[in-house]
Amino acid sequence: MGNVIPHSVFSEFDINLFKSGKHYRLYEKLGSHPMEVNGEKGTYFAVWAPSAKAVSVVGDFNYWLEGDHKLNVRWDASGIWEGFIPGVKPGTKYKYKIHSHNQDIKTEKADPFARYSEQPPKTASVVWDKTYKWKDKKWMDTRKEKNSLDAPYSVYEVHLGSWKKNEKNEFLTYEELSKDLVAYVKEMNFTHVEFMPVMEYPYDPSWGYQLTGYFAPTSRFGEPEGLKLLIDTLHQNGIGVILDWVPSHFPEDAHGLGFFDGSSLYEHPDRRRGYHPDWKSLIFNYGRNEVRAFLISNALFWLDQYHVDGLRVDAVASMLYLDYSRDEGEWEPNIYGNNENLEAISLIRELNEEVYKSFEGVQTIAEESTSFSMVSRPVSIGGLGFGMKWMMGWMHDSLEYFKKEPVYRRHHQNDLTFSMTYAFTENFMLPFSHDEVVYGKQSLLYKMPGDEWQRFANLRLLFGYMFTHPGTNLLFMGAEFGQSSEWNFEQSLDWHLLQYEFHDGVRQLVKDLNKFYRDHPALFEKQFSSEGFQWIDYGDHENSVLTYMRKGHKEEDDLVIACNFTPVPREKYRIGVPRSGQFKEVFNTDAKKYGGSGSKNTIRKTSKKSWHGKDHSIEVTIPPLGMVVFL
Structure with a gap:
């Protein structure tokens, strides 16, 4: 391999946008990009590491040796290191070896902007440059009406690793899912699917909510083009795609974003604002311009490059409050003396404004569990700018009511009617998500009281009540056929249950409810009014x-x-x-x-x-x- 050739794809305008936090297409510049320079084919690398005194690209092309391929730091104090390495081809595995000014520390990091990664537990980034020819023009041209707030919106929440496995208990590939999953979702009449995080993550039990590769679809199920095929096939069958997106925190894994260049680069340096005690993870520094540009660029990347129709933003409440999951003395108030994280609120508003300005016919959906006001109201009138918000109160109250033996329900009818006192303060989505069927909470079916017949009747009634309550709907996979056991991410759903009449009856009910919802304008035309x-x-x-x-x-x-x-x-x-x-x-x-x-x-x-x-x-x-x- 040749030495690093000085080369840049950044204009002065790019750098100014980046420094001011307004560059929303950073994925076009930072990361690894195969190209030709002076007649030579190779790869251009660019990484943000302002605390570094040296940055080398190490990989299988140079025996992972530091120093052979040192990048050049830009002269403009942007903190960007860059250069072109001749001969480095797509498929090459690599990392950045970063020598920091901070106590002479060295870190070896995956590329934050890599488009592909090795399959965990391996952690290297992979140079990637395959093209995909989309066939979903019809959907993209008309999706505005399919994704509008007065259209039917019934979502099937899916964990790709455990929806179904093959005979050897191995993951289905993206290509296999594009056949099996798409056919099933279409048959069941759902309007949308929501994928739990598909971005690269190191640890299976995190279900994808601890990300290390924000721009790389997980390699567990195949190459990036496989995910594009899955989304494309869903679109061709009239089904919208929502991705779970996690701007709230990231793990401390050695190859990830944490302590990236020997300093708190992506995370807030104050542990009271930069560390999440619940998830033992790091919290982004929402006040740092370059981090804001990273996050907004990442959201736009999935909408742009993967044609997704919406982002469900995870753990919004943890972003909004400085005292989230913290005791007195473990947090510091903002400049006004209260508990709102003003920098995170500002980022969320900027994100939503940019998403809706740049992409027609998409939605952002907040998983937000508090009474923070105007979450799904426009930024122009003081809202956070989301299209919808999960109705966590309705979900909790409904399940508490249904758990009770029917003889006691007459004393608790307020559990069901209370939701209507606030149902139109936000654009609410009614969720029965994965969070309700794990950690000893039991499956939806086994939350229901009574004998077998009553359990299934209760479950059917719960779904009927859900689909006729104002708002849009979300069901986690398995609920639609009355999965008996709690969700286990390590194994397939219990598809064998469909041989039993009651389970298949629930599946038929959900299929028909979805169709009924779609066929009756009274259920969706004014669902938020x-x-x-x-x-x-x-x-x-x-x-x-x-x-x-x-x-x-x-x-x-x-x-x-x-x-x-x-x-x-x-x-x-x-x-x-x-x-x-x-x-x-x-x-x-x-x-x-x-x-x-x-x-x-x-x-x-x-x-x-x-x-x-x-x-x-x-x-x-x-x-x-x-x-x-x-x-």
Whole structure:
């Protein structure tokens, strides 16, 4: 290999943007980029390491020896080291050997901007330059309407490593998933998939939430083009793709971002703001311009290079509060004396503004568990700028209610009705995520009380209630067929359960609920507006019955919904309705094909008997532990 040839792809304008934290396409400049310089093929390397006094590229092309291929530091105080090495080809494994001014420390680091990495537990970066020819133009041209806030949005959350494995208990490849997973998601009528982090991570039990390769899809399932094929195939089948994205923290692994150039480069130097006690990981320095540019560039990278339709931002609450998971004396207030992390809030707003400005038809979704206000409101009116926010309170209250034996539920109806007091303060997504089925919390099915029939009926009712509650929906894989055991990332879902009638009944129910949601505008046109919901009666505690309406733009689309949270059928149950005429049952979670008792309603004609403040009413049967919808 030849020596390092001085070369740069940075203009003065690039450097000024980088220093000011406004360079949002850093992946086009930093990292390793195969190219031709002066007629020679090789690779250009660029890395940010301002505390270094020397940086060498070491790899399988130079026997991992330091000093043979030293990069040149730029003269402009940007802290960027760069150079072109002739003969270094795509597929070459490499790292940066960084000799720091700080106490003469040496670190050996993976490239923060690498597009590909060795498969863990190996840790080297890989020079990568393959091209992929996308075939999803139709989706990209029309996705704005598919991803809008008044469109159906039903998400299947997937951990790629454990959705399904092959006969040898090995991971499926991206290519295999592009066949099996896509066909399944399409059959189940989900509108979107959400992948738990696909960026490179060293430790399987972290499920991908401790990242070391922010720009590299994990090599566990194949090459980067495989992930592009998976996303492309989903798009060609009309399915949107959301990626989990983790700007909240990163691990201390030796090859990762921590203590990168012998200094606290990416992490905040004050451990009260730079270390996460819950996850024993490091927290980004959100006030450092170059770190802000790194994070925003990374978010845009996945939208740009991988055509993703949304980012679900992990652990937003931990970013917003300086005292998150900290006791008194373990944190320092901001300049106003309170607990908000002003630098993180500023970054989030800047990120969301840039995402929505640069990419049409995408969404950012906040996993945020507190009552921080205006998370999903525009930055222009003082919000954080997310498109949606997870409704963690609804999830918690609903599961607490459903865990109770039906005989006690009449004392706790407020657990279900309380969500409507704040349902329209944000654009809420209703999540039953992976977090609810791990660490001894049991599967959704086994949270339910009663005998086998009642457990499954409760689960079907929970899903029926979820899909008719205002907001968008998210289900973690396995929930859709009533997985019995907790999720285990080391093994496949229990697909064998589908041979049993009750499990297959739940799967059929979720499939039909997804279709029902997509087919009925009353469930999505005003899903974030109080105009889209109206209580009929939330006060029938004694019978544990809720009745309500969902409304679309047209009155003829309005739905009347009744839920019975006890195993006692409610026969000749009178409901006030908004108009005279006939009402037809259009969905019933108690149908025999779902494993229910088969209770159903024929067409119901209204009577002029006033009820629930309405001039007209109907008498119906609400099935045991069932939800029924009338149109």
